[in-house]
Amino acid sequence: MPAVGRNVLRKEALAKVTGAAKYIDDFSFPGMLWARTIRTTIACGRITDVAISAPGCVIVTHADIPGDNVIACIEHDQPCLVETDVRHAAEPVLLLAADDRAKLAAATVTIAYAPAAPLFDARRSNTLFKKIDIVKGDVAAALARAHRIIEGTYTTGHQEHVYLETNGVIAVPEEGGITVYGSIQCPFYVHKALKVLLGSDKVRVVQVETGGGFGGKEEYPSMIAGHAALLALKAKRPVKLVYDRVEDMLATTKRHPSVVRHRTGVAKDGRLLAMDIDVLMDGGAYATLSPVVLSRGVLHATGPYRCDNIRIVGRAVMTNTPPNGAFRGFGAPQTQFAAEVHMERIAEALAMDSVRLREINVLRSGDTTATGQKLGSDCSARKVLRDAVKRTNYAKKRAARKPIGLALFFHGSGFTGGGEVRLASKASLELTPRGARILVASTEIGQGTRTMHAQIVADTLGVPFDAVDVADPDTSRVPDSGPTVASRTCMIVGRILQRCAREMKRKLGRLSRREYLKRHGPLVITKEYERPSGMTWDDATYRGDAYEAFGWACDVVELDFNPDTYEARPIRVTAVQDIGKAIHPILAAGQIEGGTAQGLGYALLEEVVMRDGRMANASLTNYIIPTSMDTPEIDAVIVESPYRHGPFGAKGVGEMPIDGVAPAVVNAIRHLGLDLRDIPATPERISECGLI
Amino acid sequence: MRLDLNGAKVDIAAPPMKRLLDVLREQCALTGTKEGCGEGECGACTVLVDGRPVNSCLVPFAQVKGCKVVTIEGLDSRLKEVFAREGGAQCGFCTPGMIVAAAALRKGGDVRAGLAGNLCRCTGYTAIFRALNP
Secondary structure (H helix, E strand, C coil): CCCCCCCCCCCCHHHHHHCCCCEHHHCCCCCCEEEEEEECCCCCEEEEEEEEECCCCEEECHHHCCCCCCCCCCCCCCCCCCCCEECCCCCEEEEEEECCHHHHHHCEEEEEEEECCCCCCHHHCCCEEEEEEEEECCHHHHHHCCCEEEEEEEEECCCCCCCCCCCEEEEEEECCEEEEEECCCCHHHHHHHHHHHHCCCCEEEEECECCCCCCCCCCCHHHHHHHHHHHHHHHCCCEEEECCHHHHHHHCCCCCCEEEEEEEEECCCCCEEEEEEEEEEECCCCCCCHHHHHHHHHHCCCCCECCCCEEEEEEEECCCCCCCCCCCCCCHHHHHHHHHHHHHHHHHHHCCCHHHHHHHHECCCCCECCCCCECCCCCCHHHHHHHHHHHCCHHHHHHCCCCEEEEEEEEEECCCCCHHHHHCCEEEEEECCCCEEEECCCCCCCCCHHHHHHHHHHHHHCCCHHHEEECCCECCCCCCCCCCCCCCHHHHHHHHHHHHHHHHHHHHCCCCHHHHHHHHCCCEEEEECCCCCCCCEECCCCEECCCCEEEEEEEEEEEEEECCCCEEEEEEEEEEEECCCCCCHHHHHHHHHHHHHHHHHHHHHCCCCEECCEECCCCCCCCCCCCCCCCCEEEEEEECCCCCCCHHHCCCCCCHHHCCHHHHHHHHHHCCCECCCECCCCHHHHHHCCEC | CEEEECCEEEECCCCCCCEHHHHHHHHCCCCCCCCCCCCCCCCCCEEEECCEEEECCCCEHHHHCCCEEECHHHCCCCHHHHHHHHCCCCCCCCHHHHHHHHHCCCCCCCHHHHCCCCCCCCCCCHHHHHHHCC
């Protein structure tokens, strides 16, 4: 029986429901020490003195770093431990480890500062992490002949990931080097960063069961792993470093706040003639992944609409808050929030039905995007729009002035442009007597990586699902399959595995697996990413095929709105999403349902309050994410317009579901006549907005 | 101090104010019970004390003297299998607490209200509701 398309039992399901699955804090090593991180309390300035009283503790400062004092990411601008210059609050300064947590708690470290004036307003920042320009056609000329020009500015705030398991690692000195076990998304990112920090190649990184990531364990684990590794090397003992919730919220990355300005020329009949878009992202204190978050942001800034004249200017800038970084959607939720609320405002200005406006302008197969990418036959934007409108009885509810709104959106699968070529990801498949073992660095962080990969291999090889094992992501045993991010694990890594399985099948020929192993010995097939022919991309001009494929989706949100308290509560969300092929329908729907709920939090509840550059509500008591009471019925509808180079037609699924919820929520509130353009749409913010 | 832990009478020596969560995880090797926030907001540490769900991060060990404590490891429930089948567990970190809380739901009671003390960031609760309302 084929595995693909069936709801096979996920590989680690039983371990998770019985409590047997072991996460990092469930591990202990002989002689293991506990650790504590001492952090800055000011947002900007210089350290003038550090006084330490830490009896019985191992102490690590920047002077103990054997390699370069940096967290190697896109740039090498972020120190692992502050030497003198402080760029944000909660920045790590020194590290303590002890065999008794009471000793850690009793230690006192007093830091004296020469404070400087911090900068918190991204609009006033002159320090660029990245600037990107996209130009198509002639915007100025098209604006000059437009029937109407509609302008608007849209803002979004920080969002905290709130993976239920906080960041944590254990560093173990082993065989003259160091092994780090941890709750991580991208073992080879940590591997690369540790080699720079420690000035040594004797580094091994092993992912253990991970309690959620959402991008929050993409680049940050390089920091916490570096800290634990430095302590372990100095103490010559294993060191466990697991953050509590408050520290995790104070110190780790968040979603980039954004300010997006639109200026759009439209024809009398509603056609978009010119789109002039300015995107500003607040990167926080260090570059981390801001350049690529900005990239994905600007590449989705138009929304899924055709327009011959486009100008997009994107900037990611520095401020004195903790660095912002990867978060599911990766810039696209911010820019598509602006695009979809702006579309609603264009319809209002033209007194046109907003579904009709979208129908007129929606991208179709054969159209080109802002970068000139010609869309393939899997472009289903119009279909998902029509399906969502029909399924929700949208027109009737709109006519009855109910608070119902929609958003149409898209999401590119895999790395941007030439990114996948540069990554050159590898995957391996090892023949076993029963079937095969998958060797990839892709991590299971809740989304179903192990299961979905095993399904693809099982059907390609022609063996039962249970005959396919998946090796743990351990940098000493698996090839670098690239990071587990960017909605690439199924479409990109899955396809490489599919090619491995095809070759394995060819090599086996008529031999049984046992016979092959007996006659020829072990068989491991390794394949590398190959870009489909005909794709081009130019990083200098931002022209070409930005992504191999796009998913297409339409969300409809129905609200209950209290005009006295300004409280908006979702009562139903319909999410119609084209993901090419659902390898595992329950897992795929789980991504849509979970991403939608996270999007509802982003839209309505989740507000990071920054005070003097420090998160003032860093706890789950004061930072509110949706509970079961806040999460309405979510009707996840999977559409399958196959991508011809995707494994079994699959495109990405992980990120897209969070892109469209917030604009659909705000558009539902706008339908009540409230001129809301900012999120989170808390009662306070709604009560302060004007009328349309 | 004597208590009934997962159906067995046990004697455990631990400081009276130590969190029940830590006693279970560190002294009883019952690591299925998780810490998500340490302040009773997320429910990842939910265990049953005399049949009622509690946040074990908020319960001093002294308080369970003579009580019947059940953790995910000792819970005999068909819910485990249903959660596995319906996709109720994604990252799995909230799952033990969620299943323990679900096992304590009253028949015919409001599932949404009954699970409001258990946060899940992965599923949007949809698969969990599906598991509980087949």
